[in-house]
Amino acid sequence: MLTLKNAKIGILAIGQALSLMLCSEKTMYLTPDAKGVLYDAETKQPLRNVSGYISFSPGKSKKDLITTNNRGEFNIHGITYTYYLFRPSKESVGYPAEIYIDFENFKHKTFTYTGLVPESYAYSSNAEMNVGRIDLQPLASSK
Structure with missing residues (x-):
């Protein structure tokens, strides 16, 4: 038999369940993790231990x-x-498929990684992409 007390308890339980759902934090992955190797475009050597x-x-x-x-x-x-x-939506919080690189004594570079992440990338789980080798052009010397 439904009593006023049981109805109040039911409403409270539903309210608590809804508040838990509303307060449950979810994560959307806008870009994948990225790894790669930086090279000096002129010397063809890796940029070792450089910040x-x-x-x-x-x-x-x-x-x-x-x-x-x-x-x-x-x-x-x-x-x-x-x-x-x-x-x-991905469009409302998305980022362009670009990595911005800025190292002292080298020209700034914008690397586009379109095609390195599958179109099926779900944005609900993290992915990692290997961008491979990126050559940086040294700034002109003052000789």
């Missing part, structure tokens, strides 16, 4: 400062977006 900026967005942020290893390799983490109830 610079590599990012999925233009500009220099302290969080984007990386140091290559002794083989010139780098790794950067993808960009995520946190949401709670409604998943946004």
Whole structure:
């Protein structure tokens, strides 16, 4: 028999369940993690143990400062977006398929990675892509 007390308990339980659903944090992966190797375009040598900026967005942020290893390799983490109830469209929070590279004594480079991530990339799980070798052009010397 449904009593007023049982109805109140039921409504409270439904309210708590809804609030848990609304407050449950979800992650959308806007870009994959990326790894690759940087080379000097003139000497054809890897940029070993060199610090610079590599990012999925233009500009220099302290969080984007990386140091290559002794083989010139780098790794950067993808960009995520946190949401709670409604998943946004990829277009509303998306990023262009570009990596921005800025190292001292080298020309800035924008590397486009279109085609390296499958079209089926779901944005609900993280992926990693290997961008391979990226050649950086040294700035003109002042000779």
